Amino acid sequence: MALYSEKQISQLFELDKKHYLHPTTPIKQHQVNGPKFIFTEGKGVYLTDVYGDKYLDALASLWNVNIGHGRKEIAEAAYQQMSKLAYSSSFSNLSHDMVIKLSEKLSTLTPGDLNVFFYTSGGSESNDTAFKLVRHYWKLKGEPQKRKIIALDRAYHGITVGATSATGIPQFHDMAASLAPDFLHAAAHQTNCEQGDTTDPNYERSIRGLIESEGAETVAAVILEPIQGAGGIIISPDGYLEAVRRLCDEYGILLIADEVICGFGRTGKMFGVDNWEVVPDIMTLAKGITSGYIQLGAVAISERLRDELAIVSNDMLFHGFTYSGHPTACAVALKNIEIIENEKIVQHAKDMEAELFKGMCYLETKHDIVTKSRAKGLLGAFELYADKENRLPFEPAAMAAQKLVEECFKRKLIIRSITYNGTNIIAMSPPLIITKEEIETIISILSESISAVEKQLHNKIL
Structure with missing residues (x-):
């Protein structure tokens, strides 16, 4: 049932076009067509729009609504805290009980000695904070020349200036016009190279190759996502994170794990690095820390780093x-x-991984254009190819992934296409509370939508 009249809905669309500059949205398209949806309510894995139509949210909105929509316990917790102490600054050595309790709780979840926390409003701020902290650390250690940050191709670390500079997706660089200095990008997931194989043709562009060419004495940190999210759900191969950890130790370089998407159960472990039992020096957190119910990010650093910072300086941070x-x-x-x-949601996410992967494999067997299915926890993707046997991609003009997203929208399913550099990746990250039956609904809608796209593409060829 619609919550608004037709006239009110029309007014909302016009006001959106007039006053709201949407993030990551074509401005001209928005000015012509207005918003695609206006949602008014969320419950479980579903969102309801102004017309009263329900959509299955197979993205957890932006990889972040891990516990599902509409949890009244969260609203009650916010109400109780706002009624008591809505806001208080932590500047100038002030504190309050809730930040202390959260820090202690996080310390029981994070790996190794990552037991010290700095708080932000989101992932971009968390990554920028990590970059500043590592450079500050090396400066205080008497090595101010260690400023360079090595990130990976296809990485996504945010949209502030530093985070954009670390991001390895060219389109974000093009928009920024000018990037921060001392950010480098290595070829991703070159395990052999990071283990020291100098005969590998990608060696020069590996992390190890860049460290050797730039000089380890100039490199402050390496940052990576355990699973690249916006870059296409690219799962680190077994042995890779371990190799990078050893490489950083070998050269005296700090390792930053960007857990903004992977954290808080998304991959079937509390944190992405837990899948490979790797402990970074710093972890950046956001999204799932509140399941998107309110803005919050954090930077977890090791007690060792905090203690060293305290020893070498009495100055204000x-x-x-x-x-x-x-x-x-x-x-x-x-x-x-x-x-x-x-609710044992982390284990549930691991259990549902098998259901999601099984469903995507079914799509591969049924549809000629579906291939490269992958999942870790409830972070999954597959790809569309014109000829999957010969790995022949669709021409960009075919807009295969975008067409599939639109067909799914028609059938009340929200998914995401990732089309950087000619890819046609379909990404999914549903709320971690999703059931087996709801995953089956996703797969059923996807199959019907893929059939529609196959028909469109076939007719176009004819």
Whole structure:
């Protein structure tokens, strides 16, 4: 049932076009067509729009609504905290009970000695904070020349200036016009190279190759996602993270794990690195820390780094955000983590991985254009190829992935296409509470939608 009249809905669309500049949206397209959907309600794995239509949210909105939509426990936690202490600054050595409780709780979840936390409002701020901290660390250690950050091709680390500079997707660089200095990009997932195989043709562009060519004395840190999200759901091959960890130790370089998407159960483990039992020096967090119910990010650093920073300097840490350690956000994060633990959501995500992967494999057997299915927890993807046997991609003009997304929208399913550099990747990251039956619904809609796209493409060829 629609919550708005036709006239009110029309007004909402016009006001959106007039006043709202949408993120990652073609501005001209928005001015012509207005928003694709206007949602008013969420419950479980479903979103409801202004017309009263329900859509299955197979993206958890933006990889982040891990516990599902409409959890009243979260609203109650926010209400209780706002009624008591909605906001209090953490500047100038002030504190409050909720940030202390959240920090202690996180320390029981993070791997190794990553037991110290700095808070932000989101993932981009978390990554920028990590870059500043590592450069500050090396400066205080008497090595100010260690400024360079090595990231990976196809990495996504955010949209602030530093985070954009670390991002390895060219389209984000094109928009920025000018990037921050001292950011380098290595070819991703070159395990042999990182283990020292100098005969590999990709050696020069590997992390190890870049360290050797730039000089380890100039490199502050390596940052990577355990699973590349916006780059196409690219899962690190077994042995890769371990090789990079050893490489960083060998050259005295800090390792940053970007867990913004992978964290808090998304991959079937609490954190992505837990799948490979690797402990970074720094982890950046956001999204699943509150399941998107309120803005919050964090940077976890090792006790060793914190202690070294304290030993070498008595100066103030000239870094902080107005909303660092926001009390209400901390209360929401604590309730979110409580739900994740009490409902055994991390294990459920691991269990549902098998169902999601089985469904995508079924699509491969039924449809000639579907291939390269992959999943880790409830982070999954498959690809569309014109000829999957010979790995012949679709021409960009075919817009195969975009067509599939539109067909799914028609059938009330929300998925995402990733089309950088000619790829046709379909990504999914549903809320971690999703059931076997709901995954089957996703696969059924996908199959019907793929058939429609195959027919469109076949008719176009004819």
